[in-house]
Structure formats: structure tokens, C-alpha cells
Amino acid sequence: MYGAGDVRIEERPDPKIQQPTDAVVRVVLSCVCGSDLWPYKSMPAAGTGRPMGHEFLGMVEETGSDVSGIKAGDLVVAPFTYCDNTCDYCARGLHISCRRGGRYGFDGVDGGQGEAVRVPQADGTLVALPVSADSALLPSVLALSDVMGTGHHGAVTAGVGRGDSVLVIGDGAVGLCAVIAARRLGAEQVILMGRHKARTDLGREFGATDVVAERGEEGVARVRELAGGDGVSKVIEAVGTRQTLETALAAVDDGGTISRLGVPQYQEGPVGPSMIMRNITLTGGASPARAYIEELLPEVLNGALEPGRVFDQRFPLDEVPHAYQAMADRRALKALITL
Amino acid sequence: MYGAGDVRIEERPDPKIQQPTDAVVRVVLSCVCGSDLWPYKSMPAAGTGRPMGHEFLGMVEETGSDVSGIKAGDLVVAPFTYCDNTCDYCARGLHISCRRGGRYGFDGVDGGQGEAVRVPQADGTLVALPVSADSALLPSVLALSDVMGTGHHGAVTAGVGRGDSVLVIGDGAVGLCAVIAARRLGAEQVILMGRHKARTDLGREFGATDVVAERGEEGVARVRELAGGDGVSKVIEAVGTRQTLETALAAVDDGGTISRLGVPQYQEGPVGPSMIMRNITLTGGASPARAYIEELLPEVLNGALEPGRVFDQRFPLDEVPHAYQAMADRRALKALITL
Numbered sequence: 001m002y003g004a005g006d007v008r009i010e011e012r013p014d015p016k017i018q019q020p021t022d023a024v025v026r027v028v029l030s031c032v033c034g035s036d037l038w039p040y041k042s043m044p045a046a047g048t049g050r051p052m053g054h055e056f057l058g059m060v061e062e063t064g065s066d067v068s069g070i071k072a073g074d075l076v077v078a079p080f081t082y083c084d085n086t087c088d089y090c091a092r093g094l095h096i097s098c099r100r101g102g103r104y105g106f107d108g109v110d111g112g113q114g115e116a117v118r119v120p121q122a123d124g125t126l127v128a129l130p131v132s133a134d135s136a137l138l139p140s141v142l143a144l145s146d147v148m149g150t151g152h153h154g155a156v157t158a159g160v161g162r163g164d165s166v167l168v169i170g171d172g173a174v175g176l177c178a179v180i181a182a183r184r185l186g187a188e189q190v191i192l193m194g195r196h197k198a199r200t201d202l203g204r205e206f207g208a209t210d211v212v213a214e215r216g217e218e219g220v221a222r223v224r225e226l227a228g229g230d231g232v233s234k235v236i237e238a239v240g241t242r243q244t245l246e247t248a249l250a251a252v253d254d255g256g257t258i259s260r261l262g263v264p265q266y267q268e269g270p271v272g273p274s275m276i277m278r279n280i281t282l283t284g285g286a287s288p289a290r291a292y293i294e295e296l297l298p299e300v301l302n303g304a305l306e307p308g309r310v311f312d313q314r315f316p317l318d319e320v321p322h323a324y325q326a327m328a329d330r331r332a333l334k335a336l337i338t339l
Numbered sequence: 340m341y342g343a344g345d346v347r348i349e350e351r352p353d354p355k356i357q358q359p360t361d362a363v364v365r366v367v368l369s370c371v372c373g374s375d376l377w378p379y380k381s382m383p384a385a386g387t388g389r390p391m392g393h394e395f396l397g398m399v400e401e402t403g404s405d406v407s408g409i410k411a412g413d414l415v416v417a418p419f420t421y422c423d424n425t426c427d428y429c430a431r432g433l434h435i436s437c438r439r440g441g442r443y444g445f446d447g448v449d450g451g452q453g454e455a456v457r458v459p460q461a462d463g464t465l466v467a468l469p470v471s472a473d474s475a476l477l478p479s480v481l482a483l484s485d486v487m488g489t490g491h492h493g494a495v496t497a498g499v500g501r502g503d504s505v506l507v508i509g510d511g512a513v514g515l516c517a518v519i520a521a522r523r524l525g526a527e528q529v530i531l532m533g534r535h536k537a538r539t540d541l542g543r544e545f546g547a548t549d550v551v552a553e554r555g556e557e558g559v560a561r562v563r564e565l566a567g568g569d570g571v572s573k574v575i576e577a578v579g580t581r582q583t584l585e586t587a588l589a590a591v592d593d594g595g596t597i598s599r600l601g602v603p604q605y606q607e608g609p610v611g612p613s614m615i616m617r618n619i620t621l622t623g624g625a626s627p628a629r630a631y632i633e634e635l636l637p638e639v640l641n642g643a644l645e646p647g648r649v650f651d652q653r654f655p656l657d658e659v660p661h662a663y664q665a666m667a668d669r670r671a672l673k674a675l676i677t678l
Contacts, residue, residue: 089593094618097593157620245610254428254436260615267611271584272603276624279433281496282610285618 001052003045007321010049015110015118020066021084023122025076027058028133029142030112030337031311032323033080034172035263040324051105052320053113053337054080055145059133060126061116069123075133076126078112078119079289080104080146085124095288098124113320113337127293131301139308139336140300143177147334148296148307149289150261151177154236155185157283158259162186165227167251168208170238171199173310173334174261176206178236180307183207184299187234191226193219193247199333202309216243220250232256237284242266252280259284311336340391342384346660349388354449354457359405360423362461364415366397367472368481369451369676370650371662372419373511374602379663390444391659392452392676393419394484396477399465400455408462414472415465417451417458418628419443419485424463434627437463452659452676466632470640478647478675479639482516486673487635487646488628489600490516493575494524496622497598501525504566506590507547509577510538512649512673513600515545517575519646522546523638526573530565532558532586538672541648555582559589571595576623581605591619598623650675 001007015024030053039050057077060070070076083090083098090098100121105111110118119125131137140148151174160166166187168178171194182190183206192208193215194200200211212222224231231253237244240262248258249270261284271282299305313332315323316339323335340346354363369392378389396416399409409415422429422437429437439460444450449457458464470476479487490513499505505526507517510533521529522545531547532554533539539550551561563570570592576583579601587597588609600623610621638644652671654662655678662674 092594094594096616096618157618255431255433264611264615267609268607269610270606271608271610271621272606276599276603277435279435279496279624279627281620281622283620283622285615288618 001039001043002049004039004041004043006045007040007052007324008049009318009320012051012110012114015116017062017064018118019120020064021121021123022064023067023070023119023126024061024116025056025058025078025119025126026061026116027056027112027114027339028075029138029339030056031142032113032320032327032335032337033146034174036324037328038263040328051111051114053111054104055142056112056117057129057138057142057145058117063122067122070126070128074128075131076128077141077145077293078126079149079293082119082121082125083290084121085290090124093288093291095290096286115317115339125290127297137301139311140306141297143307143310144289144293144296144300146289147173147310148177148180148305149292150174150287151238152181152292152296153287154178154238154259154261154284155181157285158234158236158257160185160187160234163188164234165189165232166234166236167191167193167223167232168236168238169193169244169247170262171196171203172238175238176203176310177307178238178261179203179206179208180305182236184305189227191223191232193223196330216247220247223251235259236261238262240264242269245269249275249280254278257281257283261287310334314338340378340382341388343378343380343382345384346379346391346663347388348657348659351390351449351453354455356401356403357457358459359403360460360462361403362399362406362409362458362465363401363455364395364397364417364458364465365400365455366395366451366453366678367414368477368678369395370481371452371659371666371674371676372485373513375663376667377602379667390450390453392450393443394481395451395456396481396484397456398472402461406461409465409467413467414470415467416480416484416632417465418488418632421458421460421464422629423460424629429463432627432630434629435625454656454678464629466636476640478650479645480636482646482649483628483632483635483639485628486512486649487516487519487644488631489513489626490577491520491631491635492626493517493577493598493600493623494520496624497573497575497596499524499526499573502527503573504528504571505573505575506530506532506562506571507575507577508532508583508586509601510535510542511577514577515542515649516646517577517600518542518545518547519644521575523644528566530562530571532562535669555586559586562590574598575600577601579603581608584608588614588619593617596620596622600626649673653677
């Protein structure tokens with residue numbers, strides 16, 4: 001990406017092992033993330049492009065001398081940040097803050113929207129898959145690299161449990177995965193706030209019990225009515241605007257929890273006296289996706305979880321610019337990149 | 340209180356039973372709260388005074404026909420809001436949001452800084468004490484009406500547990516009680532941020548392992564150094580200014596929790612992308628003090644907890660205006676009102 005609206009397909013040097021902890025992975029499936037759309041809308045024009053993409057699965061081509069957990073020929077999935085899976089942050093499940101971790105597309109590491117990626121900390125990062133490279137399950141496995149792990153993080157940090165009434169704000173891929181996660185953790189009522197019918201219909205199939213298309217005060221009133229008057233006990237905020245945070249605060253019951261997953265497009269938020277008098281908790285954050293792969297993978301492999309249904313359009317690698325535009329225009333929910 | 344700096348002692352009608360769920364309590368001990376200082380500093384002048392005080396302990400004089408749990412002659416302690424202790428909010432420990440609850444000094448209910456109080460929802464609100472009205476333990480019991488229950492709420496909502504490194508911001512009565520609470524819940528390191536030596540010395544006696552007198556960036560650097568470089572896992576913020584919230588955010592480790600107890604003197608806070616990338620949780624709120632009395636009372640009665648040591652000055656009722664001024668000038672940590 002060279003700037004807002006400017007995504008180009010270019011030749012880059014073949015990735016090679018640089019550190020003994022690296023692996024080179026030949027990408028089989030990748031995708032475009034909702035968070036890629038923020039720079040697609042606002043990145044200043046730059047003389048050098050930035051490699052894009054942080055969700056991929058592929059075949060291991062080569063491993064460094066210190067890599068022992070995976071080998072050439074393994075099909076692997078990568079979480080959206082790399083990590084050693086051994087440091088103290090990883091040990092407590094906060095892989096996103098790994099001491100040796102980092103982001104794809106930065107610091108000389110390739111992006112996932114490409115033919116191959118040098119993956120640092122390969123032993124900690126990559127999870128070998130017991131399926132073949134032509135399995136129909138692969139899109140759902142790929143979802144574990146980000147959107148499903150992120151939706152799950154929202155439900156976990158919100159403390160969703162049996163019988164809860166949960167509001168999910170946002171009908172993007174993360175919001176829809178949060179619906180799956182909330183139901184999986186026992187929520188009785190899952191209200192999905194969104195106005196794109198094809199998406200909210202998929203949300204219903206994922207387990208949403210109610211859909212609210214209204215926004216602002218009207219939307220809040222509808223949510224409160226559906227939840228029995230007092231508001232919901234848990235909110236998963238999967239958009240990231242100031243308005244959706246305000247909606248979350250207005251829709252949550254006293255003593256409730258709001259988990260934020262969308263990257264905030266604001267610096268300041270309304271966290272004054274009302275939040276204190278009502279004992280509202282604000283939690284969530286960037287998902288430690290790696291932490292959740294082992295837990296969720298079996299249910300993806302046995303078909304119980306189908307987060308891959310969020311991929312509603314496929315694009316070959318050389319059409320990635322169209323994939324961005326389709327998602328920016330909301331013609332595509334989430335674009336799968338095939339190689 | 341008739342306005343900022345204007346506290347008067349006046350005759351008021353004797354409280355009488357108005358509802359069958361009321362009790363009339365003759366006050367034995369009361370006190371001035373740090374939160375009373377906000378109106379003392381800023382309340383607009385008013386033609387009619389507002390009854391003050393929400394922390395008291397006293398002798399039941401009379402009970403309404405529906406009151407069965409307490410009787411005339413019982414010595415009782417009242418939490419700082421009244422509540423029925425039976426509604427769904429109370430049932431989940433959120434007595435501060437009780438459906439039949441309310442605040443002393445409002446809606447025709449007396450304040451605790453007076454000779455007697457009509458207490459609504461007496462059965463739910465008042466806890467009978469197995470001690471006599473001249474017990475030396477009474478100041479520590481009185482602390483359960485607010486400051487100790489509030490400090491405990493901070494430690495509970497922050498999730499303080501064995502081995503934690505906890506920062507308590509503020510050397511007021513709530514901050515000092517939070518030190519007691521954090522140690523009681525197993526914190527290994529409790530860093531107290533405050534610059535009033537007599538108070539921080541008491542904080543050390545309550546179990547603070549370190550005291551940081553510096554503020555701002557310098558204070559944060561010192562806290563991080565004491566906590567081993569990455570910051571503390573839990574912060575209890577017992578002041579309520581924008582600056583102390585910023586200090587909390589800067590001093591907490593990734594994945595950590597900030598519990599706010601002070602009434603925020605700000606409407607907007609810095610809850611943007613950094614909080615999300617670092618998975619910081621913002622929790623806490625007004626304490627459901629009633630919820631904690633039964634849990635903490637035995638340890639107060641056996642002398643294991645001595646929160647009453649925060650009362651460093653005593654004033655008879657007719658000197659309450661001086662008590663306010665002494666606290667506003669920081670000459671008194673917390674003023675006990677005797678009757």
C-alpha cells in the first residue's frame with residue numbers, strides 16, 4: 001500500500017531465513033482485514049509501499065536451525081502477530097504483548113497478502129494443521145488468525161457466561177465472530193446491531209437472537225426493550241467509533257462490561273462520573289489470537305464452528321486492489337485471497 | 340451545606356417513621372467524607388441547606404411495622420447508600436444500584452451528620468452490631484460504611500490476588516483502606532502514591548511496601564522501577580482527577596487493570612488506541628458498601644483490620660464546620676464526628 005486507495009501488486013525479493021528461529025511459509029490463503037481499511041482510507045501517500053496483510057495460512061518451505069516444532073511441508077496457520085509463545089506475557093495469555101513479538105509488514109517482515117512470508121519466532125507463532133491444503137475447512141481455520149480469535153477475545157474479556165444478555169455492536173466479520181463466541185460461551189440472548197441485511201442474516205445463522213438496525217438513541221431504546229428494560233449485561237463493541245462507544249455505554253446495564261475490539265478512531269471517551277456511579281467496566285483490546293488457536297481449532301475441524309462463512313468473496317492475489325475496494329464499498333464482507 | 344465553604348449547624352424536625360420499612364436511628368458516630376469536600380469547594384450558594392453526611396453508626400430508636408431484622412436498642416452501622424438488599428441488583432452484589440435505594444441527604448432523607456436519621460429500607464440497609472456503644476472498635480466499624488468498603492471494592496474489582504503488584508494512587512482515607520484491602524487479598528507489593536508523610540506512614544503500617552511521593556512522569560518512572568520495569572498489574576485510583584487517571588494508565592502493565600474509586604472530576608478520558616493495543620481494563624466505581632459489611636465486620640471485630648485509624652481528629656457535632664475546614668486544608672485526614 002502506497003497510500004489511501006493505492007494498493008499495488010509488486011515483485012518483492014523471495015523471503016529467506018534470516019534468524020535461526022525463522023520459517024518461510026508459502027501462502028495458500030490470505031485475506032483482507034477490516035483494520036486494513038483504515039489505512040486504505042487515510043494513509044498518507046508514501047514513496048515506498050508497505051507490505052500488507054496479517055492473516056494467512058500456508059505451507060512451510062524452510063525452517064531455521066532453531067525451529068523444532070514445525071517442518072517443511074507442514075500446513076500452518078499464523079496468528080495476526082508473531083510471538084515466541086514462551087515469554088512471561090505469552091505465558092499469561094497476552095501473546096499480543098510478546099517480548100519478541102511483532103507485526104507482519106513492519107521491520108523487514110513480509111505481509112500476508114503475498115506469495116510467501118518469512119515468519120519470525122516460527123515455533124511460537126505457527127500452528128501445524130492436521131488437514132490437507134485443499135480442505136474445505138481452510139477458510140474457517142484462516143479465521144482463527146484474526147477475526148474469530150478477536151471475536152472470542154471480546155466474549156472472554158466481557159466475561160460472557162451462561163444466561164447472559166449480550167449486545168454485539170457491528171456486523172463486520174469481527175462482530176459476526178463475536179456472535180459465534182458469545183453463543184459458544186453460553187449467552188442466552190445475543191442482540192446484533194447492524195444494518196446490512198446479508199450480514200445480519202448471517203449473524204442470525206451464527207446465533208444472534210435479535211437484530212437491531214437502528215442507531216443512536218433509537219437503537220439504544222430498542223436494545224433496552226429487547227433486554228427487558230435495564231440494558232444488557234455485556235457489550236462487545238466491534239466497530240471502534242466514538243458513536244459506537246457511546247451506544248455501548250447507553251445500552252449496558254449497571255454493573256455491566258463493555259469489551260472493545262475495534263481499533264478506536266478516537267483519542268478521548270466519555271468515562272466520567274456516570275460510568276463510576278453505574279460501575280461500568282471497559283475492557284477488551286487487541287486479541288492475543290495465538291492464545292486461542294488450540295482451544296478453537298478442534299471445533300473448527302469438526303465443523304461446530306464455521307467462522308469462515310464471513311468470507312463472501314474470493315479474489316486471486318493479483319486482484320487484491322479490487323478486494324480492498326469491494327470491502328471499502330461494503331460490497332464484500334470479508335475478502336478471501338487465494339494463491 | 341448552603342454552598343461552598345458554608346456549613347451550618349441548624350435545628351431540623353425530629354425524624355419520624357414515614358414508611359413501614361423505615362427505622363429512626365440516633366447517631367452515635369458520624370464523619371466527613373472526602374467526597375463531601377467536592378461540594379464544600381464548589382457547591383453554588385443555595386437558599387435552602389442540604390443535609391450532609393452519609394456515614395454513620397447509631398442506636399435504633401424506632402422501627403416501622405414491616406421492619407423485622409432490627410429493633411429499638413440495637414446498635415447498627417449504615418452503608419453510605421440505603422438499599423433493600425433483596426432486589427436483583429442487590430442480589431448480585433450491586434447494592435449501589437438498588438431499585439429501592441437512595442442517598443442520605445436527598446429526597447427528604449436526613450444526612451448522617453446530625454443527631455438522628457430516618458433510614459429507609461431499614462431491614463436491608465442496617466447491620467446490627469454485637470458490640471456496645473462505647474466500644475473502642477466503633478471507628479473501625481464506622482469505616483465499613485464507606486471508606487473501607489470502597490477501598491475493598493477497588494481491590495475486588497481490580498482483581499487483586501496472591502502475588503500481585505498493586506499501585507494505590509492517593510493517600511486519602513480511601514487510598515489507605517485500599518492498601519489494607521489489597522494486602523488482605525494477597526498482594527505482594529503495594530506501592531502507595533502520596534506525598535503527605537503522616538498519611539503515607541500510616542499506609543506503610545497498613546501494609547504498603549513502597550511509597551512514591553513523586554507525581555507525573557517522575558512518579559510513573561519510580562513506580563515502574565519499583566515494579567520491575569513493566570509496571571504494576573493492578574492500579575487502584577483513589578483520587579479522581581484527570582492527572583491521576585493518566586498516571587494510572589502510564590504505570591499499569593499490559594493486560595493490567597485500573598480500578599477507579601474517586602468520583603471523576605473530568606468528563607473525558609484518554610481511552611484511545613493505546614489502551615486497546617495494551618489490553619488495559621478500566622473498572623471500579625461507587626462501592627456497594629452494604630455488600631461487604633458481613634465479610635469485613637468479623638475481621639474488624641477481632642482487630643485484624645483497623646481502618647478506623649484513618650480518623651485522626653475528632654469533632655463534636657457542633658464543630659462540624661471546623662471538621663470540613665480541617666479536611667479541606669489537609670490538616671485532618673478524616674474527621675470523626677462524635678455525639
